[in-house]
Amino acid sequence: MSAEALQIETVKAQIEAAVPGCLLEMVTNPSVCAQHSLVVAAKDAVAVAEFLRTADGLKFDFCSNVTGVDWPAKETVAKVKVKKLVDGVETEVEETQKTVTPGYLEAVYHLFSMELKHGPLVLRQRTAGHEVGAEVASLTPVWKSAELQEREIFDLFGVVFTGHPDLRRLLMWDEFVDHPMRRDYVDPDDYEYEPTAHDEILRRAREHAAAAQEAGR
Amino acid sequence: MLGRGIVEGMLETARNFLGSYVSRERLTTVQYPEERLAHIENARSFPFLVYDGADWQAGMRCVSCQICEKECPPKCIYIEKSVDKKPDAVGRPQNYPKVFNIDVSVCMSCQICVEVCPFDAIKMDVEYELGAHDRFGGLLLDKQRLSKSNEYYHRIHPTEAAAVDAALAEERAKMQAKQQAAAAAAAAKAAAPVAATPSAAIPSAPATEGKA
Amino acid sequence: MSSAMHPAMDMAAERGMQLSPAGESGVQLLEVSMGPQHPSTHGVFRMDVVLDGEKVVKLKPVFGYLHRNHEKIAEKETYLGNMPYTDRLDYICSLTNNWAYALAVEKLAGIEVPERAEYLRVITAELTRLQNHALLIGFLMQDMGASGTPLMYAFREREKIQDLFEALTGSRMMSNYMRFGGCRVDAPAGWLAEVGKMVASFPQFLDEFEALLTGNEILMARTQEVGVVTRERAVNAGLTGPMLRASGVNYDIRKVDGYGIYNRFPFRVPLGEHGDTYDRYMIRVLEMRESVKILEQALKEIPDGPIQDPKTKPRNFRPKVGEAYGRIESPKGELGFYLISDGTGTPYRYRVRPPSLINLTLLEEMCLGHNVADIVVILGSVDIVLGEVDR
Numbered sequence: 001m002s003a004e005a006l007q008i009e010t011v012k013a014q015i016e017a018a019v020p021g022c023l024l025e026m027v028t029n030p031s032v033c034a035q036h037s038l039v040v041a042a043k044d045a046v047a048v049a050e051f052l053r054t055a056d057g058l059k060f061d062f063c064s065n066v067t068g069v070d071w072p073a074k075e076t077v078a079k080v081k082v083k084k085l086v087d088g089v090e091t092e093v094e095e096t097q098k099t100v101t102p103g104y105l106e107a108v109y110h111l112f113s114m115e116l117k118h119g120p121l122v123l124r125q126r127t128a129g130h131e132v133g134a135e136v137a138s139l140t141p142v143w144k145s146a147e148l149q150e151r152e153i154f155d156l157f158g159v160v161f162t163g164h165p166d167l168r169r170l171l172m173w174d175e176f177v178d179h180p181m182r183r184d185y186v187d188p189d190d191y192e193y194e195p196t197a198h199d200e201i202l203r204r205a206r207e208h209a210a211a212a213q214e215a216g217r
Numbered sequence: 218m219l220g221r222g223i224v225e226g227m228l229e230t231a232r233n234f235l236g237s238y239v240s241r242e243r244l245t246t247v248q249y250p251e252e253r254l255a256h257i258e259n260a261r262s263f264p265f266l267v268y269d270g271a272d273w274q275a276g277m278r279c280v281s282c283q284i285c286e287k288e289c290p291p292k293c294i295y296i297e298k299s300v301d302k303k304p305d306a307v308g309r310p311q312n313y314p315k316v317f318n319i320d321v322s323v324c325m326s327c328q329i330c331v332e333v334c335p336f337d338a339i340k341m342d343v344e345y346e347l348g349a350h351d352r353f354g355g356l357l358l359d360k361q362r363l364s365k366s367n368e369y370y371h372r373i374h375p376t377e378a379a380a381v382d383a384a385l386a387e388e389r390a391k392m393q394a395k396q397q398a399a400a401a402a403a404a405a406k407a408a409a410p411v412a413a414t415p416s417a418a419i420p421s422a423p424a425t426e427g428k429a
Numbered sequence: 430m431s432s433a434m435h436p437a438m439d440m441a442a443e444r445g446m447q448l449s450p451a452g453e454s455g456v457q458l459l460e461v462s463m464g465p466q467h468p469s470t471h472g473v474f475r476m477d478v479v480l481d482g483e484k485v486v487k488l489k490p491v492f493g494y495l496h497r498n499h500e501k502i503a504e505k506e507t508y509l510g511n512m513p514y515t516d517r518l519d520y521i522c523s524l525t526n527n528w529a530y531a532l533a534v535e536k537l538a539g540i541e542v543p544e545r546a547e548y549l550r551v552i553t554a555e556l557t558r559l560q561n562h563a564l565l566i567g568f569l570m571q572d573m574g575a576s577g578t579p580l581m582y583a584f585r586e587r588e589k590i591q592d593l594f595e596a597l598t599g600s601r602m603m604s605n606y607m608r609f610g611g612c613r614v615d616a617p618a619g620w621l622a623e624v625g626k627m628v629a630s631f632p633q634f635l636d637e638f639e640a641l642l643t644g645n646e647i648l649m650a651r652t653q654e655v656g657v658v659t660r661e662r663a664v665n666a667g668l669t670g671p672m673l674r675a676s677g678v679n680y681d682i683r684k685v686d687g688y689g690i691y692n693r694f695p696f697r698v699p700l701g702e703h704g705d706t707y708d709r710y711m712i713r714v715l716e717m718r719e720s721v722k723i724l725e726q727a728l729k730e731i732p733d734g735p736i737q738d739p740k741t742k743p744r745n746f747r748p749k750v751g752e753a754y755g756r757i758e759s760p761k762g763e764l765g766f767y768l769i770s771d772g773t774g775t776p777y778r779y780r781v782r783p784p785s786l787i788n789l790t791l792l793e794e795m796c797l798g799h800n801v802a803d804i805v806v807i808l809g810s811v812d813i814v815l816g817e818v819d820r
Contacts (some may be wrong), residue, residue, distance in 0.1 A: 029751050029752055029753075030749065030750055030751040031536075031537050031538070031539070031748070031749065031750070031751025031752060031753055031770070032536065032537070032538065032539030032751075032753075033536040033537065033539075033751075033753045033754075033755075035752070035753060035754060061664050061665065062664060062667060062680075063667055064667060064669075064756070064763060064765060064782060065754065065765050065767060065780070065782040067767050067778070067780040069769065069778050070778075108767070110754050110765070110767070110782075114664050114678060114680045117680075117685050120754055122754070143665060143667065144662075144665050144666040144667070144790055144791075145665070145666050145667020145668075145787055145790055146667075147790055148786055148787065148789070148790055149786075149787070156500075169493075170492055170493065171492055171493035171496040171819060171820075172493060172496070173493065180498065180501060181500060181501055
């Protein structure tokens, strides 16, 4: 396991040496398999990818998997002790502080090497914001296998890949408006009768039944 | 010779065709529905509820714990617990399902309900000829349609049913032993104070009587 | 359409394609939708094809007709509850789907698998490979017009394998057999002997099949030099499985990762030289022979023992926070599962890396310049199952 971590440190150092001015961040993976990842900024992504694909000793010529992940904005509430003036006396008062960690969308690339038979190296690109149309760089010019998968991330998450040769929807039909895999996606209320309704569907069934009763009245 | 590959291929086809008149191996078509294959023992189609004995309501093993309802991936099971209790397969008084519906058009025969049931109450059937004309009525199996006897279970899955029966018998035996031990302990406790009072309680006999 | 220049003209020019004299004037370009309802597209798959006479000038595949939102459903189901859904991805090879998912979860949570379970996994996976390749070759032949005869011979053998699966897992196709840390149920009495019998008779079936097909001039004429993929393009486009090895790249995940106990089996990896459809067909036949060897060895060596860690419980499985990518060599290519866990009983992100979809990246490139009839042959050799392409 520590050998894996070491390996990713050396790769990071090599990239930083070869692509000057690139911003890289390492993300440790707490699980047992220890597949750590490198976050690369969108402006350097293509250069870093090209380096990884061609460098001796690395030769990551196989981009196996491109995944989109949605990390919505998180609000954490913490009790913080703050010095404040209360009736003219400086006392320590406990206040609840709300911090909002901004959300972002991610494209995660799993890279392997067919020539040197090693991997996976996990590369991540994060968007600046959480809105539909947030941009990252497309790595399709480097690995053609990313073409269809980046289209899928655009389709299901709304992430725009700049530099992609043919960015359009893959799985949903062209006139579809939303991006289904996002955490804030609300599916349309096209409820159908289901005999063993549970949870969400049961709640909607009851609403429909109540509405029908109201309409009938 | 051009076409030699094709000719060799045709010899292969001829061997299969003529062979089907001579060897059973090569005649593989089963003329369903006139001919039916015996089901393989471990096959599964849809779930059913097992009951012991002759009365399907009294002998039902299901205690309405609703674990299968929670674990079912497509959520095709719907259970309503009863208010009163009846003895279960082992002898303990437990709730039973007032309503137990399985929507067979949604069920994907994954068998997870069988895996998680702690009471061996729900098992997989092998019947696949369940066509109905009414999608919701015909394919929504209620408690009665789902209940099948333990003898039926033995007929379709003999090895499994034997193992389940053995396990239940063991549990019943343990239950009985526990009950006997509890009864014996209670009897011993009832006997012991009666033996103790005559020696020590002559002066305080009116007090103990008042307490009792 | 009659006299205006067709937009595909520019594309053809860009690609340096020689259009026929009629095509050059833009009049004869025909747009065909090899639509979702088609007997030879292996499922609901659509291709918008622009033709100059019979030659393909442009081909755009359209996906999504079988999109069932598997990944979003998986975010609401428990880890165990997702196992039956993985059966339905590549619905022909359900056991390898199960294994890939179980492998990813075991990597995520660090669960060990006992010996006997590993052997059972190898046996079921290789049986799956046998029946998948037999089915694929059968369908490839049918798409070429052999009207079902090789298909039915392949299905005869496949029925035997499916009966074996039914005896072991309970179902012919939707097995739901692997669990995290082993297999769900042990092989019933006599099952291994039955497998042995089937494996012993399989090489004879392969000999008959090859006598029927391999030297067949029609097959050779229709598949050789059709749909050629060079090494560099194959690697760059992320092709895996028999498609990749047909182009001469030696990359078999059973050898590279050595997952499970595959390191104990000395099997060879067939490689193609030309990268055309005929090579893809031959590789699958040779892979079937290698699988038979692996099966023979596994059946001899399988030990007795538990098939799952006795401490594991089916309910309330909560792996710790983290992520894992687990992959196996499914009969179609690299099937990978990427799981992100947030510590609860349902995955935070569940992603299937579908080999069938990614093997279709080069579909247009492979088909350009060929006839319409070749599209069906090329698509057949890519080996797609729409359940996996669209999930």
